[in-house]
Amino acid sequence: MAQYARGSAVAVIRLRNPPVNALSRAVLQALEDGLKKADADPSVKAVMICGENGKFSAGADIRGFSAPKRLGGALGPVVSLIESSEKPVVAAIEGVALGGGLEVALGCHYRIAHVKARMGLPEVTLGLLPGAEGTQRLPRLIGVPAALDMITTGKHIPATEALKLGLVDEIVEENTIEAAIRLANKVIGQPLGPRRLSLKPVPKVPNMEAFLDEALAKVKRQARGCLAPELCFQAVRAATQSPFADGVRRERELFQVLLSSGQAQALQYAFFAERAVRRWATPGGASWSSAAPQPVRRAAVIGLGTMGRGIVTSLVKANIPLVALEQDLENLNKGRKAVMFLLEREAMKMEGGAQVLDFHNPARLQFTVDFDLLRDVDLVIEAVFENMALKKEIFHKLSKICKPGALLCTNTSALNIDEIASATNRPQQVIGTHFFSPAHVMRLLEIIYGRHTSPTAIATAMQLATALKKVGVVVGNCFGFVGNRMMFPYVQQAVFLLEEGSRPDAVDQALEDFGFKIGPFRMSDLAGLDVGWRSRKDQGLTGPSLPAGTPARQRRGQRYSPLPDLLCEHGRFGQKTGKGWYLYEKAGGRTATPDPWLLNFLSQYRDTHGIQTRFIDQEEILERCLFSLINEGFAILAEGIASGPEHLDVIYINGYGWPKHRGGPMFYASTVGLPRVLAKLQKYSEAHPDVPGLQPSAFLKKLAAVGNPPLKEWMSYLSQQSSKL
Numbered sequence: 001m002a003q004y005a006r007g008s009a010v011a012v013i014r015l016r017n018p019p020v021n022a023l024s025r026a027v028l029q030a031l032e033d034g035l036k037k038a039d040a041d042p043s044v045k046a047v048m049i050c051g052e053n054g055k056f057s058a059g060a061d062i063r064g065f066s067a068p069k070r071l072g073g074a075l076g077p078v079v080s081l082i083e084s085s086e087k088p089v090v091a092a093i094e095g096v097a098l099g100g101g102l103e104v105a106l107g108c109h110y111r112i113a114h115v116k117a118r119m120g121l122p123e124v125t126l127g128l129l130p131g132a133e134g135t136q137r138l139p140r141l142i143g144v145p146a147a148l149d150m151i152t153t154g155k156h157i158p159a160t161e162a163l164k165l166g167l168v169d170e171i172v173e174e175n176t177i178e179a180a181i182r183l184a185n186k187v188i189g190q191p192l193g194p195r196r197l198s199l200k201p202v203p204k205v206p207n208m209e210a211f212l213d214e215a216l217a218k219v220k221r222q223a224r225g226c227l228a229p230e231l232c233f234q235a236v237r238a239a240t241q242s243p244f245a246d247g248v249r250r251e252r253e254l255f256q257v258l259l260s261s262g263q264a265q266a267l268q269y270a271f272f273a274e275r276a277v278r279r280w281a282t283p284g285g286a287s288w289s290s291a292a293p294q295p296v297r298r299a300a301v302i303g304l305g306t307m308g309r310g311i312v313t314s315l316v317k318a319n320i321p322l323v324a325l326e327q328d329l330e331n332l333n334k335g336r337k338a339v340m341f342l343l344e345r346e347a348m349k350m351e352g353g354a355q356v357l358d359f360h361n362p363a364r365l366q367f368t369v370d371f372d373l374l375r376d377v378d379l380v381i382e383a384v385f386e387n388m389a390l391k392k393e394i395f396h397k398l399s400k401i402c403k404p405g406a407l408l409c410t411n412t413s414a415l416n417i418d419e420i421a422s423a424t425n426r427p428q429q430v431i432g433t434h435f436f437s438p439a440h441v442m443r444l445l446e447i448i449y450g451r452h453t454s455p456t457a458i459a460t461a462m463q464l465a466t467a468l469k470k471v472g473v474v475v476g477n478c479f480g481f482v483g484n485r486m487m488f489p490y491v492q493q494a495v496f497l498l499e500e501g502s503r504p505d506a507v508d509q510a511l512e513d514f515g516f517k518i519g520p521f522r523m524s525d526l527a528g529l530d531v532g533w534r535s536r537k538d539q540g541l542t543g544p545s546l547p548a549g550t551p552a553r554q555r556r557g558q559r560y561s562p563l564p565d566l567l568c569e570h571g572r573f574g575q576k577t578g579k580g581w582y583l584y585e586k587a588g589g590r591t592a593t594p595d596p597w598l599l600n601f602l603s604q605y606r607d608t609h610g611i612q613t614r615f616i617d618q619e620e621i622l623e624r625c626l627f628s629l630i631n632e633g634f635a636i637l638a639e640g641i642a643s644g645p646e647h648l649d650v651i652y653i654n655g656y657g658w659p660k661h662r663g664g665p666m667f668y669a670s671t672v673g674l675p676r677v678l679a680k681l682q683k684y685s686e687a688h689p690d691v692p693g694l695q696p697s698a699f700l701k702k703l704a705a706v707g708n709p710p711l712k713e714w715m716s717y718l719s720q721q722s723s724k725l
C-alpha cells in the first residue's frame with residue numbers, strides 16, 4: 001500500500017509493501033489516491049514520495065507476474081499522473097529504486113538519493129523492457145549512450161554515479177527524507193515545465209545514427225539470442241526518432257512482443273529458481289529453516305593451481321582472512337604470483353583498489369607450505385589434483401591438525417565425498433564445495449553433502465556462497481554430482497556426432513546458436529583435454545590398465561569413442577598446447593580455427609573403423625546433445641540427488657553457460673514438451689542401442705505418461721510413484 005500524510009505544506013506518500021515496496025496494484029492504487037488527495041488539498045504545495053523501511057521500491061511486483069499485462073498497463077498512467085501534477089513532486093530514494101520504482105522516480109520533478117542507494121532498470125534481465133515510459137524518459141534525462149547502457153544491460157548503478165549522470169539532482173549522507181522535504185519546500189512555486197522529462201528533447205549525440213548502429217551491433221553480440229536487449233535498444237532508438245507520445249506507443253508495442261515471446265517467462269522462472277534454491281533441504285530432513293551456519297573468521301585453501309588461485313581471490317574479495325598452502329616452495333611461488341596477478345586485476349576494477357582488499361597484509365593473506373598454520377582456521381578448501389589417494393591423505397592430515405570445529409571442504413569435480421570423509425575423524429564436517437573455473441568469476445558453487453555431512457556444515461557452505469556473492473546449490477553425492485554428471489552424456493554425444501560425420505565447428509556452432517556461451521569442443525580445448533584423459537585413465541577406460549583385446553570403440557558393452565584419447569596421445573591438449581579440437585595461433589592462444597589436420601585425422605579414423613559418414617543437421621546435433629543432458633537430469637531427480645528441477649537449471653545457467661533466456665535445461669524440456677523429448681530420445685536410442693545416455697529415464701517416461709504436468713508439479717509425481725519407477 002502507500003501511506004499518505006500531510007505535514008506542513010508537503011504531503012508525504014510512503015510506498016509500503018514489504019520487503020522491497022514492490023509496486024503491486026494495491027500500491028499503485030494507493031499512490032494514485034495519494035496524488036489526487038494532494039492535488040485536491042489547497043494547503044498542500046508540494047509532494048514527496050518515498051519508500052518504507054529505507055527502500056524506495058524494487059519495481060513491479062514480480063510475484064504478480066502471472067498478470068503482467070494488467071500490472072504493466074497500470075504503471076505508465078500513474079507515472080504520467082505524477083509528472084503532470086501542478087505541485088512539485090520530489091522522489092526521496094533510499095535503498096533501491098529499480099524498474100518501475102525508478103520509472104516512478106523519473107515521473108517526479110526532482111530526485112534526491114541517499115549516497116548508498118542503487119538505481120537501475122533491470123527489466124531486461126527479466127526478458128522485458130521498462131514498460132512504464134522509462135525508455136522514453138531516461139534518455140531525455142541522462143542522454144542516449146548512458147540510457148542505452150542502463151536499459152540494455154539492466155545494471156544497478158550507485159547513487160554517486162547517478163549524480164554524475166544527472167539521474168538524481170542531489171545525494172545526501174544523512175536523512176534523505178528530511179533533505180527531500182527541504183528540497184520540496186524550496187521548489188514550491190518554481191515552474192515545473194523544465195522538470196517534466198516528457199517535454200524535454202533527447203540530447204543530441206554527434207553522428208547519432210552511426211553511434212546507434214554500433215551500439216546495436218554490440219547489443220546483438222552480447223545478447224546471444226536473447227530478445228529483450230535488442231527490443232530495449234529499439235525502444236530507446238524510438239526516443240531519438242519520434243516525439244514522446246509516439247515513443248511511448250512504440251515502447252508499448254515492443255513490450256507486448258516481449259511478453260508473448262516466451263523468453264520473459266523463462267527469465268522470470270530463472271529469477272525465482274535462484275531464490276528457491278536458497279531454501280535447501282536434504283532427503284534426511286535437514287533444511288535451511290532449522291540449520292544455523294558457523295562463522296568463518298579465517299579460512300585456508302590447499303593447492304594454488306587453476307582452481308585454488310581463483311578460490312583464494314574470491315575469499316580475499318569477500319574479506320575473509322586466509323592461509324594459502326602449496327606442496328613445495330616452487331609451486332608456492334608460482335601460485336603466489338598467479339594469485340597476486342589476479343588480485344591486482346580485481347583491485348583495479350574496484351573503487352579503493354588494493355587498499356580495500358589489503359592483500360599484501362600477511363594477516364589477511366598468508367602463503368605457506370606448512371600445514372601447522374592451519375591449526376586455527378574455521379574452514380579449509382582443498383583444491384589439489386583430482387586423485388582420491390592424494391585427497392584422502394590430505395584430509396587425514398587435516399583432521400589431525402585442524403581444530404575440532406573446522407569445516408573441511410573439497411573442490412573435487414566428481415569424486416566420492418563419503419570416501420574422502422572416511423579418511424577423517426569428523427565426516428560430519430566434510431563437504432564438497434565445487435567451484436567453477438575461473439573460480440573468482442563464475443557464480444556457481446555446487447555444495448555436495450555426503451552421508452554424514454551435518455546440517456550445520458551445509459548451512460555454513462551456503463553462507464560462504466552468499467559471502468562470496470555466489471549462488472550456492474545443495475546437491476547429493478554421486479559421480480560428477482549434478483553439473484558434471486549431466487555434462488558427460490552431452491559431451492559424449494558431441495564426440496559421437498564427429499565419429500558419424502560432423503565437425504567440431506558444426507557442433508559448436510549449433511550449440512552456440514542455441515545460446516551457449518561456448519560449444520562443447522571449444523569448451524574442452526579451454527579446460528584442457530588432458531584433464532578428462534587423466535580421469536579416463538584412472539577409471540581404466542584407456543591407457544596401460546586397459547585390458548588387451550578391448551574393442552577400440554566399446555567399453556563394458558557400451559559405445560565408447562577413443563577420439564579424445566587419441567588427440568591427447570598426439571599431444572593435443574587444447575589451448576595450452578596450441579592445438580586440440582581446433583588449431584590456435586600459439587600454445588596458450590585463444591583464437592580457434594578449424595584444423596585441416598584434424599579433419600583429415602577424422603576421415604582416416606572413420607575409414608579405419610568402417611564408419612559411414614553422413615550429413616548431420618543442426619536439429620539432430622541439438623536434440624542428441626541437449627536431450628541426453630536433460631535425460632540425465634531426470635535420472636538425477638528420480639534418485640533424489642537434487643530437490644527439484646530448479647536446482648539443475650540454476651546450476652546450468654550459472655556454471656555451464658546455459659542461455660538464461662531458455663530458463664535452464666529442465667525448464668527448456670518443459671517448453672519443448674516432455675512427450676516430444678521422450679519420443680526423440682526413443683528414436684535416437686533405437687538407432688544407438690549401445691548408448692545408455694539416450695535411453696529415456698524412467699522418470700521422464702512417467703511424467704510423459706501422466707500427461708506432461710507443469711514443471712512445478714514434477715517432484716510430486718516422484719514421491720507418490722517412485723516405487724513404480
Ligand SMILES: CCCCCCCC(=O)CC(=O)SCCNC(=O)CCNC(=O)[C@H](O)C(C)(C)COP(=O)(O)OP(=O)(O)OC[C@H]1O[C@@H](n2cnc3c(N)ncnc32)[C@H](O)[C@@H]1OP(=O)(O)O
Pocket residue numbers: 019020022023058059060061062063064065067068069071072073075096098099100101122123126128129130131132264275
Ligand atoms: C511480467 C512483467 C510484469 C510487470 C510489468 C511491468 C514491468 C515493468 O515495466 C517494471 C518492473 O518493475 S519489472 C521488475 C523490476 N525489478 C527488478 O527486477 C528487481 C528484482 N529484485 C532484485 O533485484 C533484488 O531482489 C533486490 C536488489 C531488490 C534485493 O536483493 P536482495 O538480495 O537484498 O534480496 P532478495 O532475496 O533478492 O529479495 C528479497 C525478497 O524480495 C522479493 N522481491 C525482490 N524484488 C521484488 C519485486 N520486484 N517484486 C516482488 N518481490 C520482490 C524477493 O523475491 C525476496 O522474497 P523472498 O524470496 O520471499 O524472500
Ligand SMILES: NC(=O)C1=CN([C@@H]2O[C@H](COP(=O)(O)OP(=O)(O)OC[C@H]3O[C@@H](n4cnc5c(N)ncnc54)[C@H](O)[C@@H]3O)[C@@H](O)[C@H]2O)C=CC1
Pocket residue numbers: 302303304305306307308325326327328331335382383384385386387390394411412413414434435436437527
Ligand atoms: N580445472 C577446472 O576447471 C576444475 C577443477 N576442479 C577440481 O579442482 C581440483 C584442482 O584442480 P586444478 O586447480 O585444475 O588442478 P591443478 O593441477 O591446476 O592444481 C593443483 C594444485 O595442487 C597442488 N598440490 C598437489 N598436491 C598438493 C599437496 N599435497 N599439498 C598442497 N598442494 C598440492 C599442486 O602443486 C597444484 O598447484 C581438482 O580436484 C579438480 O578436479 C573443479 C572444478 C573445475
